[in-house]
Amino acid sequence: MIDAIPDKISRKFKEKDQFDLNRNSQYYLLPFRFHRLTDEKEIIVNEVGDYLILSNGTFESIVKRKLDKEKDKDLYGDLIANFFISEELIPPLIDVLATRYRTKKLFLNYFTGLHIFVISLRCEHTCHYCQVSRVTQNRDLYDMSLSNIDKGIDIMFKSPNPHVTMEFQGGEALLAFDHIKYAVEKAEQIAIEIGKGLTKVICTNLALINEEILEYCKEHDILISTSLDGPKYVHDKNRNKPNASSYELAIKGIELSRKLLGHDRVSALMTTTKLSLDYPTEIVEEYFNLGFQGIFLRNISPYGFALRTDTSKYETEKFLAFYKKALDRILEYNFSGYHFTEDLAKIFLTKILTPFNVGFVDLQSPAGLINGVIVFNYDGGVYATDESRMLAEQKDYTFKLGTLNDDYNDLFFGRKAQEIAQLWANEALTGCSECAFQQYCGADPVHNHATQGDMYGYRPNSDFCQKNMEIIRYLIELMESDSRIKRIFESWAKTATH
Amino acid sequence: MQFQNEIKSNEVIVFADASLYSKDSIFKCLYWYGDKFHTNVSFADSGTYRVSLKPISTNQLSNLELELLLQKLERDLIDFNLRDIVTKETQNVRDLLIAKAFSNGEFDEMPPGNVSDPVGFNVNKVAND
Numbered sequence: 001m002i003d004a005i006p007d008k009i010s011r012k013f014k015e016k017d018q019f020d021l022n023r024n025s026q027y028y029l030l031p032f033r034f035h036r037l038t039d040e041k042e043i044i045v046n047e048v049g050d051y052l053i054l055s056n057g058t059f060e061s062i063v064k065r066k067l068d069k070e071k072d073k074d075l076y077g078d079l080i081a082n083f084f085i086s087e088e089l090i091p092p093l094i095d096v097l098a099t100r101y102r103t104k105k106l107f108l109n110y111f112t113g114l115h116i117f118v119i120s121l122r123c124e125h126t127c128h129y130c131q132v133s134r135v136t137q138n139r140d141l142y143d144m145s146l147s148n149i150d151k152g153i154d155i156m157f158k159s160p161n162p163h164v165t166m167e168f169q170g171g172e173a174l175l176a177f178d179h180i181k182y183a184v185e186k187a188e189q190i191a192i193e194i195g196k197g198l199t200k201v202i203c204t205n206l207a208l209i210n211e212e213i214l215e216y217c218k219e220h221d222i223l224i225s226t227s228l229d230g231p232k233y234v235h236d237k238n239r240n241k242p243n244a245s246s247y248e249l250a251i252k253g254i255e256l257s258r259k260l261l262g263h264d265r266v267s268a269l270m271t272t273t274k275l276s277l278d279y280p281t282e283i284v285e286e287y288f289n290l291g292f293q294g295i296f297l298r299n300i301s302p303y304g305f306a307l308r309t310d311t312s313k314y315e316t317e318k319f320l321a322f323y324k325k326a327l328d329r330i331l332e333y334n335f336s337g338y339h340f341t342e343d344l345a346k347i348f349l350t351k352i353l354t355p356f357n358v359g360f361v362d363l364q365s366p367a368g369l370i371n372g373v374i375v376f377n378y379d380g381g382v383y384a385t386d387e388s389r390m391l392a393e394q395k396d397y398t399f400k401l402g403t404l405n406d407d408y409n410d411l412f413f414g415r416k417a418q419e420i421a422q423l424w425a426n427e428a429l430t431g432c433s434e435c436a437f438q439q440y441c442g443a444d445p446v447h448n449h450a451t452q453g454d455m456y457g458y459r460p461n462s463d464f465c466q467k468n469m470e471i472i473r474y475l476i477e478l479m480e481s482d483s484r485i486k487r488i489f490e491s492w493a494k495t496a497t498h
Numbered sequence: 499m500q501f502q503n504e505i506k507s508n509e510v511i512v513f514a515d516a517s518l519y520s521k522d523s524i525f526k527c528l529y530w531y532g533d534k535f536h537t538n539v540s541f542a543d544s545g546t547y548r549v550s551l552k553p554i555s556t557n558q559l560s561n562l563e564l565e566l567l568l569q570k571l572e573r574d575l576i577d578f579n580l581r582d583i584v585t586k587e588t589q590n591v592r593d594l595l596i597a598k599a600f601s602n603g604e605f606d607e608m609p610p611g612n613v614s615d616p617v618g619f620n621v622n623k624v625a626n627d
C-alpha cells in the first residue's frame with residue numbers, strides 16, 4: 001500500500017521561486033583558495049581542484065558577502081554548484097565532495113608501486129653532468145649482488161600494491177644484463193605464485209642493445225625506457241661516449257627496439273641541460289620526427305647546482321622561457337591535427353580538468369617518495385627516490401631509509417620515513433597551505449633539501465615553486481585565451497586518464 | 499590616530515588596523531617577501547600594526563620600484579587577509595570533508611530532510627514495501 005504524506009504538499013507545478021529555500025542571500029564559505037592571474041583576472045580553486053576564473057575583485061565580494069543572489073545569479077549559481085559556497089553550514093552534498101576528494105587522493109590507496117633496482121653503477125658513457133656512474137670493470141664492487149637482488153624482490157612483493165613495477169637503472173643497466181635476467185625470472189615466478197601484477201622496465205642508453213637482448217625483452221614483456229636529449233648536436237654534447245656518437249647509437253637502438261618489441265614498447269626521456277635551453281623547438285621536432293607521441297620537458301636537474309642564488313632564479317626563468325617556446329611548437333603540431341603531447345602539462349591538466357589525479361613522485365601530495373617509489377641501490381642501500389641515491393653519491397645520506405637487510409616495516413614506516421612524512425604534504429607547508437594551485441602541485445622534500453639545504457623548503461625562492469606556479473598559471477591562461485587550446489588540453493587530459 | 503603608508507629612506511611602511519587585519523594574515527603575507535627584504539612587524543599603537551620592508555643589500559631598488567613595492571604590499575595584505583578569513587571560516591568543514599574522504603563510512607550521513615516524490619508519495623515507505 002502506498003501512503004500519501006498528509007502534511008506534505010506536492011511541489012509539482014509551482015512557480016520557479018517556490019523551489020528557492022533561501023531567499024535572503026545568506027551563504028557560508030566552503031574551503032577554496034585564490035590567486036591573481038593577471039591584472040584583470042583572478043582564479044579560485046576548491047578543495048577538489050575545480051576552478052572558476054573571475055574578474056578582479058570578485059574574490060573579495062564573495063568573502064565579504066557582497067554577492068547578491070538575484071543580481072549575480074549566474075555567478076552565485078556557479079559558486080553553489082561547484083562547492084565554493086553553500087547555503088547551509090554543512091553542505092547537503094558534502095558526501096559527494098568527500099568522494100571526489102577521495103578520488104583525487106586515490107594514489108594513496110595502493111602504496112609503493114615503482115621499485116627501482118640500480119642494477120649496476122658501471123657505465124660506458126662519461127656524461128659531464130652525471131656524478132653517479134663509474135667507468136670501471138669492477139663488477140663485484142659496482143653491480144648489485146644476486147643476494148641483494150633476492151632481498152629487493154622479497155621487499156617489493158611485500159608492498160600492498162596489487163601491481164608492482166620493477167625498473168632497472170644504472171649506470172648503464174645493460175652492463176649487468178645477466179643480473180637483470182636473474183631478477184626478471186625470479187620476480188616473474190613469485191608474481192605468478194602470489195597473484196600480483198608485475199611490469200618490468202629497463203632504462204638504458206641503448207648503446208649495448210642487440211637482437212638477443214631484445215628477443216629476451218620480447219619474451220618477458222619488458223619495456224624499454226631510453227634517454228634522448230634532442231638532436232645530435234645537443235644529445236652528443238650532453239652525453240659523451242668515448243669514440244662513438246651516443247645519439248647515433250640511441251637512434252639505432254630505438255629503431256631496432258621498435259622493430260622487435262613494437263612501437264609503443266619504447267619510450268624516451270630527455271634531460272634538460274644548459275645547452276638544451278637554446279634549442280626548444282629543435283628538441284620538440286626531434287621527438288616528433290622520430291614518431292613519439294609526446295615529450296616530457298623536464299626541469300634542469302638541480303644536483304650539482306647551488307640553487308639558492310640569483311643564478312638559480314635565472315636558470316628557472318630560462319627554463320620557463322624554454323618550456324613556453326617548446327610548448328608553442330607542440331601546440332602548432334596539434335593545430336595541424338596531430339596528437340602530440342607535453343607530459344608535464346598533461347600531468348597538470350589531468351589534475352586541473354578531470355576528477356582524477358596522476359601519481360607522479362614530486363607532483364603529488366603526500367609526495368610519491370616511499371608512497372609511490374622506492375630505490376634499491378647497487379650496494380644494498382634503500383633510498384626514498386632516485387634523486388636521494390644521487391645525493392648519496394655525494395656523501396649525503398639524508399634520504400637513506402636503511403639497507404636491504406632491514407625489515408620492511410623499519411624501511412617504510414621507520415624513523416626516517418616518519419621524519420620525511422612530517423613535510424611531504426603541501427597542504428601543511430608554509431606558503432603552499434593557502435596557494436590556489438596546491439591541488440595541482442605537490443611536495444618534494446628531496447628537492448628542497450638538495451637545493452635549499454632543508455627538507456621543509458622555502459617557497460619564495462624555491463625553483464620548484466617558481467616553475468610549477470608559472471607553468472600552471474600559463475596553462476590556464478592559454479586555455480582561457482583560446483578555445484582551440486582548451487580543446488587540445490582536454491584531449492591530453494582525457495588520454496592521461498584512460 | 500591616523501597613520502599614513504609611506505616610503506622612508508629605502509623602507510616601505512604600511513599600517514594595518516588590527517581590528518580588520520589578522521596577525522596570521524600579516525605574517526603569511528610577509529613570508530613571501532623574506533627572500534629579498536628584511537621584514538618587520540610592530541605595533542604603531544595598540545590598535546595598529548606597522549609592517550615594513552627594507553631591501554636586503556643585494557637588492558637595490560629605484561624610487562619607482564619602491565613605489566610599486568608599496569602598492570604590491572598594500573594589495574597583498576588585503577589578499578592575505580581575505581585568504582585568512584576563508585581558511586578560518588572553513589576550517590571545520592574542511593576537517594569534516596577530509597575525515598569523511600578517508601573514513602570507511604563512519605562519517606556518512608543521510609541527506610538532510612525528507613525524501614519525497616514530487617507527486618507526494620512517501621518514498622521510504624514505498625521502498626520498504
Ligand code: SF4
Binds near residue numbers: 431436459
Ligand atoms: S610549491 Fe608553490 S606553486 Fe606549488 S603549492 Fe606550494 S606555493 Fe603553490
